[in-house]
Amino acid sequence: MANRNEQSVFGHLEEMRGRIIRTLIAFLVSMTASFIYVRDIYHWLVRGMDKQLVVLGPSDVMWVYLMISAVVATAVTIPVAAYQVWRFVQPAVPKEAQRATLIFIPSLTVLFLIGIAFGYFVLFPMVLHFMNQIAEKDFTTMYTAEKYFTFMIHMTVPFGLLFEMPAVVMFLTKLGIVNPARLAKARKLAYFLLVIIAVTITPPDILSDLVVIVPLILLYEISITISRVVYRKQVKASVDST
Template structure:
């Protein structure tokens, strides 16, 4: 049954309200476990001593952490509400493809966050700590540390979506494998530019992001090429049968 514009807007409002309430509840629950969250967040920099520079700074940092964790924890509910909203307008095949795409996007995003948390952040922190001297000791503002690792985690989460993005573009015939291979030099330059934009303004973080981006790009080309060859082979077989 086709819905009217008013019905669509009512359905959208309903889904948005559920998502908003769920996120708020998730943030409130997360705040109850702020001590546990702080231990997890500061684990990659356990050798550091943190300070806060103004009376409300620490409290605001706690609020920020609770909101972010609340959004992440309730992400399955958010995606489910989005799915319920768009599901009526999709065919059976489109629903299956969208579910697979969403699932793989979440997996790649989580892989990027895990990689940044266990590999990139500890390396980056150790590099900056080694720069200290007897006269200059490292004292990090907790709020700045939260901003620093948040940008790295989000950046690497988005970076690990590259294989899925390239695969999607090639499957939709928006770009071809041969075009990507011919433009490799320019794309490598673009990767370094993107790494410089997404990461904090230091060459170490930028280099640590550019390296996996390059590997993911090459991996994307290999996977897309394999799928493209398989697709062409299937078309040739079907054409041979028809003839």
């Protein structure tokens, strides 16, 4: 029995390694492809600026292009990674729930892009404008390309990940890891953490805080609702089968 268990563990580890390797290959291929068009992406991202960004050394240009390519590759790789995760846990998902669980894969991509768009079109310009207002009377602003894009990524990529909350909760509910009762019980703690995140990354004014806090809280409530619907269907299916 011990040998069988060890073989099972090693088999799972081998399968996990293979799926991680496939995901990494997809990321590297996507990053290579996006790097080919990175200059076009760069010019689109800085289209609204009235002056060119500054680089302090030859390597800065390559570093900026690699950062941009990595973000694009991450967005492209998310459905691949989600599919690999789904295939890995598929044996633990009841057959009647497997088709519904597949919604998890495209949902992650769509929600990530919505979160990125929220960060880029709403949060990033708002924070950048606030910073410029603070600096304009006492400083001459001159942004380096590395600092500018690092700041942009910090304002966008975390929201791409946070906006995936409903899809992740749906998937975890399908697996029985979370349920609506647990999520509702953790509501106060979740609100507290989301408020801290919002206040930390936004300018110190109530309007900016609300612009970020409200969507994050709505996402959590949507996640609870989705979990409740999925959980009820699971309970109903188990009752019907008995």
